[in-house]
Amino acid sequence: MTGFRAADGGGPVIPNFGQGSSCIRHNGWFCTEWVREHWGDILQPALIQHIELALIAVGIGFAISFLLALVGFRWRLFDAPLGAFTDVLYTIPSIALFQLLVPITGLTVTTIEVALVSYTFFVLYRNIVAGLRGVPAEVLESARGMGFTRMQTFFRVELPLAVPAIVAGLRVAVVATISVATVAAIVIYYGLGGPIFDALGQPDIFRTELVAAGGLAILLALTADALLALTQRALTPWNRVR
């Protein structure tokens, strides 16, 4: 292997000068040969790890946000404090949050996930509550007048009508998580942040690796966003007819 990054885990990056490929010596903006050579051992594993990071973070983040939103929706009293709580979490700079968590959860993927999950609350909580609250008063009144129970109103009326707002929140959360997750490599070498940090760690930034890993992160975000947009269209046929 002609690369110069440390093998695995969170070990120190030991540059390996002098014997790199021509891609490294010339260090142009993008060198296809390097990408082809290191797709299997660097880029693909990093991409898969990154998808994993984002899926778990948004999945857990959504589950917790949904429960919090139910509390804030059902008992208005809790709405403002919960909203403020998610605000505060979101204002913590990501690098600081990762470092703050290390003493508690160590140099582990858990540390990364805890931080990523807590960032999703901000947009998800607000969007879910707003979606549930956004049901027109006359729709709720007719539901009540026709003899829906509280549960039936929630599952048959409020929740389906909140889907557009919820999916909109998920789209923002997914894109933001994919982006912030690259910074997580400051904790351990994991996800697309790994190769990005590697490239930046070189005395003369290794451009091909930076562009390739960064580009993959962007592509991943765009793809996830597009998939969610399609999901929403499929889930809300009634929203298309206007």
Added chain:
Amino acid sequence: MPSEAAELVFDEATKVYEGREGAAVDHLSLTVPAGEICVLVGPSGGGKTTALKLVNRLIPLTSGYIRIDGKQIGDYDVTELRRSIGYVIQQVGLFPHMTIESNIGTVPKLLGWKRERIRDRVGELLELVGLDPVQDRKRFPAELSGGQRQRVGLARALAANPPLMLMDEPFGAIDPIVRARLHDAFLRLQRELRKTVLFVTHDIDEAIKVGDRIAILRQGGRLAQYDTPEQVLEHPVDEFVADFVGHDRALKALSLKTLGELDLAPASGADGLPRLTADTSQRDALALLVDERRDAILVTDAAGSPLGVATREQMIG
């Protein structure tokens, strides 16, 4: 609750909102006979909508009683009560995420009807309210006009064949031409279905047009008069009612009477007179006479053969 029309009785029904001075509905007592349309009308603040919502317990009674078919509303299970009462509101409140079919089938589904039975019933109802039972079934509310949506609202309220309908300004948000068409459709339906209907409006003309009986409520939710439209127009009990009914109440009364109700003079030698059929309202006939500067009209049957002559004096007199 039986599915035939039910008698609705307000017995000293009173609603006082906490922290608000005076009652919203004040010792309201009236009986709506089974199969009749009772219109609650009055100025805003008269408690019409509150009175209506007391019936399906969207608003709880403070004191007094409301009985449907002799049974107090408090003795029904609240969801069961609501499912057995048709409810139509001004803003319709269709479920935007459901097709017209699912909207209309809402209450039958809550009641656990079989899928085929719901499908058949929806088709029947779409036809009944003048929509296309094939094409409109799969559409969403956003694809319909305001008038069509209110027809769906009416169909949805009728779906489980309720013995009682509550209609809260059902045609209030619809332009006058479409509204007149909906009135006719509704009255045609009612002649067939004979539901007991409690209908709220602030529009006295609408009340006169649709009501078998009119209950006029004044500020503070007190009943001023409860009578047939003719009685309300011709014998208002006090100044408030006379005022509310309007200074043109004599004309309005004429709109309730047809030419056929007059004692017609023999039709001989009446060739040059304008002709109208016997089912034309006296108000329309008078309008024609004023318009054409004439004093008499030749009344004919539906086929156009002369029945007799009606004069301007007969109508005004």
